[in-house]
Amino acid sequence: MSDTRHPEYQYLDLCQDILDNGADKELFFNDVVLKEYEEKGEKPPFIRSVFGRQIRFDLSDGFPLLTTKKTFWRGITTELLWFLSGSSNLKPLVDMNNHIWDEWAWKMYHMWAEEHAPEEDMTQEEFIAKIQELPEEDPFVQKWGDLITIYGRMWRRWPAKDGREIDQLGWVIEGLKTKPDRKSYVVSAWNPDFIYAMASEGQKSHVPPFCHTMFQFQVANGKLNLGLYQRSADLFLGVPFNIASYALLLKMVSQVVGIPPGEFVHSFGDVHIYSNHFDQVKEQLSREPLPFPEVKLNPDVKNIDDFTLEDITLENYESHPPLRAEIANIGGFEEKKKS
Numbered sequence: 220m221s222d223t224r225h226p227e228y229q230y231l232d233l234c235q236d237i238l239d240n241g242a243d244k245e246l247f248f249n250d251v252v253l254k255e256y257e258e259k260g261e262k263p264p265f266i267r268s269v270f271g272r273q274i275r276f277d278l279s280d281g282f283p284l285l286t287t288k289k290t291f292w293r294g295i296t297t298e299l300l301w302f303l304s305g306s307s308n309l310k311p312l313v314d315m316n317n318h319i320w321d322e323w324a325w326k327m328y329h330m331w332a333e334e335h336a337p338e339e340d341m342t343q344e345e346f347i348a349k350i351q352e353l354p355e356e357d358p359f360v361q362k363w364g365d366l367i368t369i370y371g372r373m374w375r376r377w378p379a380k381d382g383r384e385i386d387q388l389g390w391v392i393e394g395l396k397t398k399p400d401r402k403s404y405v406v407s408a409w410n411p412d413f414i415y416a417m418a419s420e421g422q423k424s425h426v427p428p429f430c431h432t433m434f435q436f437q438v439a440n441g442k443l444n445l446g447l448y449q450r451s452a453d454l455f456l457g458v459p460f461n462i463a464s465y466a467l468l469l470k471m472v473s474q475v476v477g478i479p480p481g482e483f484v485h486s487f488g489d490v491h492i493y494s495n496h497f498d499q500v501k502e503q504l505s506r507e508p509l510p511f512p513e514v515k516l517n518p519d520v521k522n523i524d525d526f527t528l529e530d531i532t533l534e535n536y537e538s539h540p541p542l543r544a545e546i547a548n549i550g551g552f553e554e555k556k557k558s
Contacts, residue, residue, distance in 0.1 A: 227285055227508035229274040230462070234454060234500050237492050241267035244491075268491030275484045276466060281511025283466050283483065284533070285459045287503050289541040294319055295463045296531050303388075303471075303523060305375030309364040310355050313347060315528075320366060321347050322546075328363045367422060370431065373408040391436055392523055395443070395476040404436040430457070432488075434465065436472065442481030445469040452490040455500050456544060461485070467514060467531070474516055475523050499542040512536035 244266050248256070256263050276283040284290055297317040304311065309324045325343040332340035341349070346363075353360050376384035391404040408429040411417045434447045447465050452458050466483045473480040492500055517530035 225508040226276050226280055226283060226511070227287060229276075230285060230454075230458070231287065231504055231508075233272055233274065233490065234492065234504055236272070237267055237269050237454060237490065238497070238500065241269050241491065243267050243494075264494040266491040266493055267497075268489050270487075270489055272487045272490055273485065274462075275482050276462065277482050278466060278469065278480045282463075282470075282514040282533075284463045284512055284514075284536060284538075286509040286511065286536075286538045287506040288459070289538045290459050290463060292463070292533050292536070293317075293528075295460055295467065296528060298460075299464050299467055300526060300528065302369075302371035302374060303526070305371045305386075307366050307369045307372040307376075308355070308360070309366060310350055310360050313350055313364075318347065320369075324350070324364060324366055368413045368429070370408055370429065373410060373429065374406055377407075377410070378412075388523065392472060392476055395436060395438070395472070395478065399438040399443075399476075399478060402437065405433055406435075407433045409433065431461065434468075438478060439481070441479065443469065443473045443476065443478040444481040444484065445472075446484040446486065448486045448488070449490075450488040452487050454490055454492050455496040455503075455542075456493075456546060458485075458490070470514060470516060471523060471526060474518070475521055493544075496544045499544045503539075503542055506539045509537045509539070510535075 246263060246266060248263050253263065284292065294317055297312065297315040298319055301312045301315070301317070306312075309320055312320060321343060325346045328346055329340060329343075350360055350364050355361075374388045375386050377387055379385050387406045391406060394401060394404055409432045410429075412419050413422045414429075430449055430451045432448050432450045434445060437444045437446065445465060445468065447461070449461065452461070462483070462485060465485070469480050469483050513534045515532045515534060516526075520526050520530050
């Protein structure tokens with residue numbers, strides 16, 4: 220490696236920084252989530268956070284899949300392929316046996332059912348089983364499987380005021396092929412028309428507003444770099460996924476535009492650790508990083524839309540054992556009651 224200190228220490232140092240210097244803050248939980256904590260007899264967690272940090276990974280030093288705990292690689296790859304498809308519906312992801320986003324779709328259905336049709340309410344497991352068994356064109360899947368605010372839709376089908384859907388990532392890729400030195404290759408996910416109280420009717424969702432606010436490609440010294448600005452980052456559970464996902468996106472775009480990959484630069488706004496993850500983070504900090512693995516792509520794929528799971532191969536990944544922790548699903552926003 221080009222640096223004598225393992226690149227993963229950037230992540231571990233950030234963990235220690237938050238534990239030592241972070242500010243403790245309460246979280247907003249909507250009524251559904253608060254009720255779940257009450258039923259379990261637990262207090263909701265808080266976060267300890269710092270603001271404005273940056274880490275960077277040179278892909279020539281190996282692929283930055285963290286090694287101080289085992290990371291769910293198949294979950295990362297299937298989620299990214301779903302984003303790249305432009306779909307906002309959960310079903311294709313569920314059909315790939317990826318359940319990262321299940322709770323958000325179920326929660327929207329559950330909140331509707333509690334108020335309007337209690338007899339039709341179901342558990343999350345029953346809801347997802349129904350999504351899986353029904354065909355994609357079924358009205359139930361079309362309505363309740365649609366997360367509305369999801370990265371793939373913003374990246375590939377941004378809704379324009381004239382009715383068009385803009386493929387931001389497609390525009391970036393074509394630009395990198397013909398005018399690689401431009402500085403405008405930005406993909407934005409932040410659209411106020413879909414966010415909390417600002418959202419238009421029909422666009423409101425209890426999925427949180429785009430943590431990965433925007434990313435930018437830049438070419439320098441013959442290499443393609445990718446920078447992500449993340450407004451909110453769950454350092455223990457989310458960020459290891461985010462690092463690997465965007466590093467993989469960099470490799471994929473690099474291949475289709477014919478420019479070798481350089482650095483993935485990860486910039487954070489509010490980066491935090493949940494209080495119910497403190498013990499796991501301390502355990503992770505006691506572990507020594509192992510050599511990064513390699514990721515190989517099928518060299519025959521030249522179009523971003525043609526990648527499949529079989530075209531992506533992880534090689535020589537060694538890691539410490541998994542560290543499990545509960546996801547704190549804060550979710551949603553406080554809707555004003557109609558008088």
